[in-house]
Amino acid sequence: MFSESLIRLKEKNLMREIKNRNSPQGSRILIDGENYINFSSNDYLGLANHPHVIESAQKVIATFGFGSGASRLLCGGSILHDELEKKTAEFKGTESALIFNSGYSANTGIIPAIADEGDVIFSDELNHASIVDGCRLSKAKKIIYRHKDIGHLSELIKKENTARKIVITDSVFSMDGDIAPLKEIYDLCVTLNYSLSTPNFLLYIDDAHGTGVLGSGKGALAHFGIKPEPWIIQMGTFSKALGSFGAFAAGSKSTIEWLLNTARSFIFSTALPSCAAAASIAALEVIEREPDILNKLWSNREQAVHGIIKLGYDIMGSETPITPVRTGTVEEALRISRHLMKNGIFAPAIRPPSVKEPRIRITVTAAHTAEDIESLIKALSL
Ligand SMILES: Cc1ncc(COP(=O)(O)O)c(C=O)c1O
Structure with a gap:
């Protein structure tokens, strides 16, 4: 065929x-x-x-078995998932975090959940395919800005009069290895959010290749010395520098609660095996200790x-x-x-x-x- x-x-x-x-x-x-x-x-x-990562996963297989058997909301998760979420939030300096099964499923689940009809997404032209697909699944209007071009981004943003605007960027671009100008993007969002009682800008960062690599391992925000504001959502993966599997969203308590209730790739998919969560916890420990x-x-x-x-x-x-x-x-x-x-x-x-x-x-x-x-x-x- x-x-x-x-x-x-x-x-x-x-x-x-x-x-x-x-x-x-x-x-x-x-x-x-x-x-x-x-x-x-x-x-x-x-x-x-790494021996600590392997040993931690093996111990958990011996005690929790392998398969998780159901989605998180149907009791597919274990205390290891909860521990990993708490550890991830602490590592990223946020109130809360939520595990996804992969970076691909995180981006395709989170983006449609945070960007709805009437909203506008501004996405870097070299963002990862999973962001592109997440944008396709969202009902929001999508606008592509030239790679790392703050002038272009700012010009495009000023033309839009919508309730909510979401800037989406990779922190480290996966095929080019360059770093997004996050400080300038952050400053732009701060300026535009200033004087509004409810910030109407969201900054969504895919830190898949920054986590474990930049900012002493803590990722792109730490690298730039940017405070994890409630209007910033950090997505990252356990599958790259952490040598494990799965992904996360880290942000404010209400953002994470919203994702838990609306991100379809989280709700309608079987939870990661507990041993994968254990391996990720161990990897975070290694980064802190070594x-x-x-x-x-x-x-x-x-x-x-x-x-x-x-x-x-x-x-x-x-x-x-x-x-x-x-x-x-x-x-x-x-x-x-x-x-x-x-x-x-x-x-x-x-x-x-x-x-x-x-x-x-x-x-x-x-x-x-x-x-x-x-x-x-x-x-x-x-
Ligand atoms: C920037 C970026 N985001 C997301 C993903 C997807 O992550 P995962 O491999 O965990 O699905 C990748 C993987 O290549 C990536 O490079």
Whole structure:
């Protein structure tokens, strides 16, 4: 039925392909019997395999079993879910938090719940696909502003006379590795909210790649020294730097209560297994107890970026461990990615429609050694 469409994808070199690991996630992986140094994961702190994370999940499997059997509202959750929510709120400096099953389900559940008919959403043009889909599910009007362009955002906002306006942005852009100008966006919202008895601006931040990476691990607001105001909603994931699974919304008590009552992906989906909540709690504990992991992540990132730039590559404005390397064409992206694989390096080619401009997406983690990064640089000197 779709064979002709598939042929067209193949002709354009745009067929997607799954690679199955035969090893744990980590800086070294095994695929089809071959070992690779892995520069493709979002496991920025190497916590997917941290002994404390594994042990905590195992203990909870032994006591709570695996499946959760029902949605949170139907008793699918356990005291571990509650503990994780309290810990997340404390970590993010908010009154309250709510767990979602994934970052995708958080964005597609939260956005339609906070932005209704008559409201207006302002969304950065490079926001993650799950935000785009969340916006599509919302009945609000959607307006796209140019990537990180505060002037454009402010101009568009001033043209709208609606009850509620919601600015939505990734904190760290997942394919570009640059950071949103959150301080300027925050200041804009403060100015526009000023003198109103009820603030009519909401700021929704997807901190999937900021949590565990920026602000000593606490995320983008901490990085910019921004107070978690009641009109800011922080969404984040446990699946990236925290090496676990699932996601969260963190905000004021009333925001979280509203989400619990209206976010459809929360209400109508089976709760995460308790062991996933236990793994996330353990990961947050590791970040608090072992701040050196973050130092290692950032010094590894410095080493990699220095070497990549020295070879003459354009890293497309990256400011974080997500390091895209511009390739110009899809064919060149595929060629470089295959060349890297032949040299024992796994770093995927990212092609349209995931991004407009093809690239190799290299993610550096705290688990890499200096030798791993040297091998990457050597393999990139084509
Ligand atoms: C910015 C951003 N938001 C949300 C998600 C979705 O998170 P999850 O993988 O937990 O569904 C991702 C994942 O790639 C992401 O990069």
